[in-house]
Amino acid sequence: MTDPSQPLLSLRGINKSFGPVHVLRDVDLDVRAGRVTALVGDNGAGKSTLIKGVAGIYPFESGQIIYEGKPVSISGPKQANDLGIEVVYQDLALCDNLDVVHNMFLGREIKSGVTLDETSMEKRAAETLAGLSVRTLKSLRQQVSSLSGGQRQTVAIARAVLWNSNLVILDEPTAALGVAQTEQVLNLVRRLADNGLGVVLISHNMNDVQAVADDIACLYLGRMAAQVEKSTVSSQQVVELITTGRSGDIGLQPETAMGGAA
């Protein structure tokens, strides 16, 4: 893998507009392998726009993407996947009528000749889930429609790591879950980072961020207010960063926050 001192993914000076709306202004972000980076911010702060650009859904207008130490341009979702970047969207994009293995390999099936190689796929799926210490699935051959919300999230995350990816972006993975299931999913997120992957966790939930994050990056009205280690800030300070863009001497300085040149 990459040198741990160097970020896995670095964004520098990212700008993105939708028509007259300037959504992202000179955003910098560093994601390190083996760490969970929480991306927080209020509604409309630009979190989704930022990750969609990294996922290749649309291009940034200006700025640099440095991945594993090399500048890259990401022009489509396929290219992001080829680099080892996987995104788990909030709606999970699972097919209810297919079983766990089929969903994990959907669109990238292992074949032997013209037929599907079901045994190889099931074996690899089982290995991946075992690697993530997932023991909540009774059978890999049960349909996704019979799974709980937490189990579905688990399947979606396992699908993302199946492809030797090294950066996994999770969009609000616990938004629809109960207490016990949130706990399960957060443990899984932690294990992803412990296995050496870079993890970006988009979340609204301060409890989740406190429980699992190593770094916190806070967007405020399209600017990166601050990227700090979690241990250096209190929960109260994070909330201030989200709502006002600054907290004490960290965050955007007043003149910048008012819209001066960055």
Place this chain on the structure above:
Amino acid sequence: MTAQITDVDVPAAGDTGGLGQAARDYWARVRGGDIGSLPAVLGLIALIVLFGVLEGSTFLSIFNFANLINQSAAIIVLAMGLVFVLLLGEIDLSAGFAAGTCAAVLAVALDSWGLVWPLALVAALLTGAAIGLVIGSLVARLGIPSFVVTLAMFLALQGAMLLIIGEGGTIPIRSEAILVVMNGNMPVMGGWLLAIIVIAGFALSTLASIRRRRTAGLPAEAMSVWGAKVGGLAVLILVATYLLNQERQLPTAKVTIQGVPWVVVVILVLLVGLTFLLQRTAFGRHVYAVGGNREAARRAGINVKRLMITCFVFCSTLAAIAGVLLASRDNSVSPTTGGAQTLLFAVGAAVIGGTSLFGGRGKIRDAVIGGLVIAVIANGLPLITQQSGIQFVVTGLVLLVAASVDAISRRRVASTGR
């Protein structure tokens, strides 16, 4: 939303339980809404018992059994095609007249152009494929609802068929090769050989799959369950073959009629081939994925539009085969070929067999089981009542019951999908 903290850890290795466990698992799936062909099989048995009690001497005669196969063959093949579009959550209302149009092309190619039968057959199949290509492109590329596109094609194809057949009204089919499909029977020994091939093929392919899973260290079906399945299928096939190999002619007649109808071979080949395509290939898997969650399939990199067009091509091409069967059965093609209730019977067959109208759920074998149910009703009712009004009402009600079962089981899936 039940919390899943009570989930049990089950080791991945080892076999699933024996017969008792398999029966309990099956029942749990049925209760969860995954009912498959169960209502159709129960309905088929109930109908056969009902007609057998009321009109035993006629309905249960061996002659009528062979007759049933002939009556259901075209509906079964048409329904197999419809399974492809129903799996996507779409519908093809024009399949009946696609069958008729392709039959007309076959008849004209044989009769007017004087082509040999293989070329005429290819012309009919290509016509079907072209119809499917047009429908599929309009649905997938332009985004017109399939209901509207195929309703328009329903009318247009009816007209095209009249134009192809011309003023004469009816074109006779004289090609022996085409006629033998619905009117000829296999030799007695051939029937037994076919039965043995089918049973051995099923037993060996399922056994190979169990062994493969064992070697890979994955949970596999217990041998007792495998034995029960193979045994059940063997009894069913051997009894059917025995019955069809009996003399069906009245004792006074000079000519003998016995043996498995040739059309059974056509249906078996389609059943095995299309089941393989849908269950074992990436294409089939993607069909189910598109029917289950179109957006998820698109994000997984599946070319949804091309896949939809392919499914419509399959549907209309299978309709062409059904058209050939109809032409063979009637010894001719007329403007009513593939018309009347043909399409509704085929949609009914697929749905009764267990294919969902909402997409994502269904199998090719549903078409066979559902087609037999429809044929039993169409065959048995006239023995009980001469009033065609009652026959229509009953058939309509059966279709409604099947659609209700589909809708209810879909709700069950949603409510048990914690």
